[in-house]
Amino acid sequence: MAKIAIIGHGVVGSGVAELLIQHADTIRGRAREELDVSRILDLRSFPDLPYADRFTTDFEQIVNDPEISIVAEAMGGLHPAYEFVSRCLEAGKSVVTSNKELVAEKGAALLALAKAHKVNFLFEASVGGGIPVLHPMMQCLAANRFSEISGILNGTTNFILTKMIREHMTFADALALAQQLGYAERNPAADVEGIDACRKICILASIAFGHHIYPKFVHTEGITQIALADVAYADRAGYAVKLIGHADRQPDGRVNALVAPFLIPHGNPLSVVDDVFNAIMVTGDATGDVLFYGKGAGKLPTASAVVSDIIECAKHPQGCDYADWTDGDGSMVCDAAAVPYARYLRCDALTPDAVRAAFGEVQPINGESADETAFLTAPLTDAQLQSAIAAAHASVRSVIRVLAH
Ligand code: HSE
Numbered sequence: 001m002a003k004i005a006i007i008g009h010g011v012v013g014s015g016v017a018e019l020l021i022q023h024a025d026t027i028r029g030r031a032r033e034e035l036d037v038s039r040i041l042d043l044r045s046f047p048d049l050p051y052a053d054r055f056t057t058d059f060e061q062i063v064n065d066p067e068i069s070i071v072a073e074a075m076g077g078l079h080p081a082y083e084f085v086s087r088c089l090e091a092g093k094s095v096v097t098s099n100k101e102l103v104a105e106k107g108a109a110l111l112a113l114a115k116a117h118k119v120n121f122l123f124e125a126s127v128g129g130g131i132p133v134l135h136p137m138m139q140c141l142a143a144n145r146f147s148e149i150s151g152i153l154n155g156t157t158n159f160i161l162t163k164m165i166r167e168h169m170t171f172a173d174a175l176a177l178a179q180q181l182g183y184a185e186r187n188p189a190a191d192v193e194g195i196d197a198c199r200k201i202c203i204l205a206s207i208a209f210g211h212h213i214y215p216k217f218v219h220t221e222g223i224t225q226i227a228l229a230d231v232a233y234a235d236r237a238g239y240a241v242k243l244i245g246h247a248d249r250q251p252d253g254r255v256n257a258l259v260a261p262f263l264i265p266h267g268n269p270l271s272v273v274d275d276v277f278n279a280i281m282v283t284g285d286a287t288g289d290v291l292f293y294g295k296g297a298g299k300l301p302t303a304s305a306v307v308s309d310i311i312e313c314a315k316h317p318q319g320c321d322y323a324d325w326t327d328g329d330g331s332m333v334c335d336a337a338a339v340p341y342a343r344y345l346r347c348d349a350l351t352p353d354a355v356r357a358a359f360g361e362v363q364p365i366n367g368e369s370a371d372e373t374a375f376l377t378a379p380l381t382d383a384q385l386q387s388a389i390a391a392a393h394a395s396v397r398s399v400i401r402v403l404a405h
Helices: 011-022 024-031 081-090 100-116 134-140 155-167 171-180 195-209 228-237 299-315 352-359 382-392
Strands: 002-007 035-041 068-073 094-097 146-152 239-249 255-265 277-284 288-295 342-348 363-365 372-376 396-402
Touching (some): 011 299, 024 035, 068 081, 081 094, 081 100, 094 100, 094 299, 155 239, 195 239, 228 239, 228 363, 352 372, 352 382
Parallel strands (some): 002 035
Antiparallel strands (some): 146 239, 342 396
């Protein structure tokens, strides 16, 4: 029998406890031994739960218990999660986590610590909720050189955009519903400002390109500036607006990584990923595009990924060493502002001649209002965009990058 501890009994941690207890028979078969939830760390008490006797408020009872061999960290945040996880690894316990911030900020260090202590540090649940994507990239696609990853990586913002577009719900109401459903971060600014998606593209890019890509080097925009008018113009031009995390390897070997709203052409599979669903498109040189799709947030989808990592730990107590990226620095990431992207632009009304003189050939988008102009440009760097805007004396209402195909 393997004894398990869960750190944090919030949305994810409670889902992990539920799955381990309710699916105990199936899990025993797959792990080849019984997995017993012996301790749950939380500052709150849950007297009505059938497993109320297993709660503790004292981390020392977990880290100092030699019988606990696997710890699931589901408390979120960087501190004290980093200290707790480090101490568990140093104590010879395998750790699994759903904590994107922890992996994006400390992944290289924690992987090295796990390796030194011959235990596992697994984090399938940190990207894409219930979607298996990290293990497939590290194992099933291991023969490939990766060139590009693009994904809808945040369930909350995708849910909000879908509700705004399809049900004309206000941003605030859609966000409140996402919080109620357990999709949003404790501080939902991390969702709507793109920070959560940034952590996830950092984890994916670190796996794909072999060096730790830190969030501070990644250009990050959220969805707070997206207006319903933009969504309507985009639709008319044949595009959907989605918050995308993107990383690709540039010809000089550096990684171009960013999180921003993009106009996605209706023919691209990412354009039809709605609600809380995430989708991650990974391009390998042998396979071409591979698409991963499923529920990207929520209690049981995320717990499913955590529990599968727990089972992996039970089967490989000496550490399976799948993820292996080295530390990285800012020199490995290029300046996203210098990478040309086609742009959607909406501004106070301009004549077609003024637009053409400043931006060259553009694709105009018909609107309903005579007081504004909207169009799609050819690929431009940020500097080229700014000088064209200045040349046209454009009073800009909105600018969004456009994915070419
Ligand atoms: N807040 C995150 C999301 C949770 O909405 O995608 C899953 O990582």
